[in-house]
Amino acid sequence: MPGPLSGLRIIEVAGLGAGPYCGMMLADMGAEIVRIERMPLLPLRTPLPDPLARSRLTVALDLKQAEGVAALLKLVDGADALFEAFRPGVAERLGFGPEVCLERNPRLVYGRMTGWGQEGPLARAAGHDLNYIALSGALHSVGVRGGKPVPPLNLVGDFGGGGLLLAFGMVCALLERERSGAGQVVDAAMLDGAASMMAMFFGFRAMGMFDEAPGANLLGGAAHFYDTYETRDGKYVAVAPIEPEFYGEFIDKLRLDRERFAPHGFRFGKTDASRWDELKRELAALFRTRTRDEWCAVLEGSDACFAPVLALSEVSDHPHNAARGTFIDVGGVPQNAPAPRFSRSATGRPQAPRLPGTDTRAVLAEAGYDEDSLAALAAAGVIPEQQE
16 A cells, blocks of 8 residues: 555554554555464454454464464564564563564564553553553543543553554654664553553643542533533534633624623633533533534534534534545445545555455465465464465
C-alpha cells in the first residue's frame, strides 16, 4: 500500500486487541505487515470481518516447534521491525526474544507491548485494560457524580495507551535508526500510555482545578456546559461550549436567560461550580422538548460546540463524516478510514482481511524455503497444509 511507511516490512506476532490495532495503524500508513498466526488454525471458510486484521500478509507458524521459530527468525533477517504482545519472558522462552533477533539483525526495531511493562512487581501478572487504567489514575474520575468509576470501553488502555503508543514508539525508533544505523527495543506498557494521557489533569490538579471524584470535574460531566443530554426521542446530544465566546453563542442559540446562565463560571485557573447542578437540570428539561434532529437544526455547525451522539450504525450517514470519508466500506464491512491524512504521501485504501495462513508458502519461499522444505514443514504441522 502507498503511504508514509511504504517500503518497510514489519512482522506482527498475532495477539488480541491492542496488538492488531498497532498493526492496523502501521499497515494503514503503508508498511507491509507480515502477521504470524498461531497453529493450529481455526477451520474458517471466510475471513473474520475484523478491521483490525486488514491489509496484512498472513503466515501461520507453530512457534512451539523449533522449526517454526527458525522460520520466524529467517523472516526477521529481512525485516525492519517486529512486535509482540506476550507477557515478559515468553518470547525469550520461545526462542525469538530481542537479544536473539537483534543479534541476527542489528537494525531491527523490536516492539514489546504489555499491560504493566517489562519490569516491576506486577510485570508478570495477568491483567486487562481496566486494571491498567485503574493503576494509572485514568479510571478514577470517569463516571457520574456520586457513583463509581465506569469503564470507558477499552479505549484508554488497550488502544490509546497500548496499540497507538506502540505504533508511535516503533516509528520513533525507525526514525532514530536512520541516524544511528542501529535497532533497539521499544517497551510500550498500557499503564505508561494511560498515565501519559493524564498529563493535563496532573497539571490541573497542581493548579487546584481538578476534583478527582467521579463526575465531579469540569471535563468529566460535572459542568452543565460539558455534558450529554437526552432528547425527546430518547437519543442524546453532546454540548461543550467551554470558552466564554462559545458559551455566549450557546446561550443565544437556545434563547436562554443571560442573567441566569451567564457567566457560566469557568475561567482558566478557577471555577465556580455552585450553580452547575441547577443549570444542568434546566438544560436537561429544555433538551427533552425536541428531538435530536430538531436540536441539530438549531445548533449543529455553529460555534455553540454541539454534536449529536451517534451510534456506530449511524456514523457513516452523517453529512460531515460522509464528506470527509471518515468511514469506508472494506469487504462489505463499514469501518474507520486510515488516519491521519497526508498532503503528499497519501495512504491507500485498506484491503479486506485474508484467511489466516493464506500467504505462508509465498512469504517463506521468498525467505529461501524450497518446495521440499515447505512440504516437510507442513508434514510436521509447523505450517498449514497446502490450501486449495
